[in-house]
Amino acid sequence: MEEFRRSYNRLCEESGAEPQEAVLQQLHQLPKGGLDLTTQSLTVETCRALGKLLHKETLLKELVLSDCMLSEEGSTLLFQGLCANTSVQHLDLKGNNLRATGAEALGKLLRQNKSIQSLTLEWNNLGTWEDAFATFCGGLAANSALRQLDLRNNQISHKGAEELALALKGNTTLQQLDLRWNNIGLLGGRALVNCLPSNRTLWKLDLAGNNIPGDILRAVEQAMDHNQDRLTAFRENQARTKILSKEVQHLQEEKSKQFLDLMETIDKQREEMARDSRASAVRVGQLQEALNERQSIINALKAKLQMTEAALALSEQKVRDLGELLVAGDQERQSLSQRHEKERKLERQEAADRESKLLRDLSAASEKNLLLRSQVDELERKARSQQEQLFLTKQELTNTSAELKIRAIQAEERLDVEKRRAKQNMEDLEKLHSKEVDHMTRHLEESERAMQERVQRLEALRLSLEEELSRMKAAVLSERGQAEEELIKARNQARLEEQHRLAHLEEKIRLLAQARDEAQGTCVQQKQMVAESQARVSQLNLQMEGQQRRLEELQQELINKDQEKVAEVARVRVELQEQMGRMQADLVAQEALREKVAALERQMKVIGSEHREALLDRESENASLREKLRLKEAEISRIRDEEAQRASFLQNAVLAYVQGSPLRALSPPK
Incomplete structure (x- = not known):
């Protein structure tokens, strides 16, 4: 609880209020599981701090706040903290003058809290405001944890009692309700009496000091007695049911033990039989x-x-295959020799053809050489003719230059004449002269360049023709040498191939002879192995006959074992049938016990029905008593009316006597 006190100090400091010394002392002396703040005047800040602490407190079981002069705001803060609390079971709010706001907060508390079982609200004013008390009653109707409620001295009127009666109809957990010293009256008492048949859990209801008639109090006492009897019968029924269930469970355990023992015995016998059968099976x-x-x-x-x-x-x-191969080899050798002769003839013919071809090629090359020589001569003639043309061209060039010089002289002369004739056109003539000179010089240069290019082309053509002639001569010589070398190589290769073929055929004949000798040796060995295998087969046949005789003996033993096993199985079956008979007897005994249990249950049902009939009889008696009471009340009211009428008649008579009027005139008509 030291942690509770520190938390209280911290919350007060956070809110800026001083913690109350009296509260701190009580928290310091706090007993385990309870908090008693009786007669301590709690401020709003203290209530706020306590509400926050109670919101999460899980160790506090009892909270006593009697005569703490709680304000409406303080009580609201406390109840808000208790709404989420799950540990407080006893709450005492005696003498705090709780009013409308407190009643509404208590209604909300009862709706949300699931742990408070005892609530003391003595000496408050919850019933003064009907709407607020209706809210409180609504919370009580929705509550499912409260067992004891003390509402003494709360100014509860008959309307508050009616609201409380409606709440009791919906509540299913409240067992004790104290309503002493309120203002319930006749109407409130009737409302409470009418709600009691719907409530089966309330077995104590105190209504002293509420101006309730005695018959209503007796009816309430009868209803409480009925509820107590019902509760007692229910508890006795539960106790009997527990005892019977324990006995049945004990019997079932005993039978299950016996059955398990029997099954263990059967399993052991089965295991022995299985071991014997497995041993026989292993041997077989x-x-x-x-x-x-x-x-x-x-x-x-x-x-x-x-x-x-x-x-x-x-x-x-x-x-046989090797013999055939040998014959085929001889035939192949003969065919190869014939083929070789044919190939040699063909090669000789091909060599002769090659020689004739080479001779033809040589003659063609010589003819081509002559043709090339004639072409060279012709090219030389062309070169000489081109040289002559070049000489003529140079001569023409010199003539042209001479003519140009002459023309230039003539032009100069003409120019002098023109200068003398027309000085005014001197500039034009000079320009024209310069243009003509430039044109002539360009024409002369171009013609010189063209002639030089033509000479160069002719010289290049001559050089190319000479090179081609030399190449042709070299090609003819190289072709002739190659033809001679190929002829020599062909002759040597044909000779080598003939030698290789002959050596290969001789080696093949030798290998075939060796294979024939090896096959004959293998055939002799195989015949010897066949004889040995036949001898072994005869021995194994004798051994197999002995094993078959042994197998027949073992089969006979197995048949004997099977007969013994069948006898053992029959014996075990007889024992199992005996055990099943005993088990059936046990089952019959269990059925008898079950019938006894059913008889007891039927007796309980009969007792319950008798109890219900007695309750119905008592309710009918109550109804008859109520009817008699109603008749008595009607008779009393009639008597009162008659007495009032008589009093009025007497008063009229007295007045008439005083006034001197005749009495007969005032007498009532018959």
């Missing part, structure tokens, strides 16, 4: 494996014999 399996092994050996020998016979047949086939 071993014998079968031995027999299979011998059979596999015999099969292997048979397969080996078949393989040997197949190898022998294959060797014979190979010998």
